[in-house]
Structures are given as structure tokens and as C-alpha cells.
Amino acid sequence: xxxxxxxxxxxxxxxxxxxANGLGTGKAISCFKNGQWYSGDFVQGIGQGxxxxxxxxxxxxxxxxxxxxxxxxxxxxxPDGKKITGVWNMDKKNGDFTVETYAxxxxxxxxxxxxxxxxxx
Numbered sequence: 074x075x076x077x078x079x080x081x082x083x084x085x086x087x088x089x090x091x092x093a094n095g096l097g098t099g100k101a102i103s104c105f106k107n108g109q110w111y112s113g114d115f116v117q118g119i120g121q122g123x124x125x126x127x128x129x130x131x132x133x134x135x136x137x138x139x140x141x142x143x144x145x146x147x148x149x150x151x152p153d154g155k156k157i158t159g160v161w162n163m164d165k166k167n168g169d170f171t172v173e174t175y176a177x178x179x180x181x182x183x184x185x186x187x188x189x190x191x192x193x194x
Contacts, residue, residue: 089115113138139163155180162187 089101096118097103103120104110113124120138127133136147143161150156159170165188172181184192 087115087118092117136161150175157183159183159185164188166190 085103085105087097087101087103089097090099092098097115101115102112108129111120111124111126114122120141124138125135131152134147134149137145142163144163146160148156148158154175157170157172160168166185170183172183173179182194183190
């Protein structure tokens with residue numbers, strides 16, 4: 074494993090460990106042309122494991138990834154001071170999610186099925 078920097082089609086840069094094939098592996102940072110960036114685990118050039126993704130609009134996601142998709146337990150933070158925590162399945166919310174303030178005041182519980190909101194309490 075070597076440390077390196079890769080530029081892919083001028084759309085993003087990657088800084089971190091590279092495997093023998095030049096693919097990102099281990100902990101690294103990937104910065105995209107649009108201002109979005111990801112800091113976390115990579116396997117064969119793909120976000121896999123725990124990571125934090127920052128978006129140009131001020132949002133961020135902290136949690137699990139699988140094959141570059143939000144997958145597993147995580148929390149999505151919004152610039153208005155709210156956050157939503159639950160389990161995603163390949164970028165889609167599934168099951169119960171807690172919507173709360175950054176300070177921890179619960180605002181609602183939402184139930185999602187394959188990315189569609191089905192109930193809010």
C-alpha cells in the first residue's frame with residue numbers, strides 16, 4: 074500500500090492510501106469539483122465502511138457506506154439545526170428515523186419504506 078493522490082476525470086481528487094492497482098483503500102479524503110467531499114473508509118476506490126460526507130449547501134452525513142451509497146446506521150445534519158438518525162438502505166431511508174435538534178430535543182419520529190415517508194409521530 075502506498076500513499077498517493079489521484080485525479081479522476083478532473084471531477085474529483087482523492088488523497089490517501091492506494092492499493093497495487095492504484096485504487097483508494099483505507100482512510101482517505103475525496104473532494105469533488107462541486108464542493109462536496111467525503112472523508113472516510115475506501116475499499117478498491119469505493120466508499121465502504123464509516124465516513125462523513127459534506128455537501129455544498131451546508132448539510133453533512135455521518136455514518137455507514139456500502140459501495141459508495143449511504144447504507145446502514147447514520148445521521149444526516151441540516152444547516153437549520155435539525156438532524157435525522159436512522160438506517161438507510163442503498164441511499165434510501167428505511168424504518169424509524171428520529172428527527173431532533175442538534176441539542177437532542179426530539180421533534181418527531183418518522184417511518185420510511187424504501188425512501189418513501191409512510192408515517193410521522
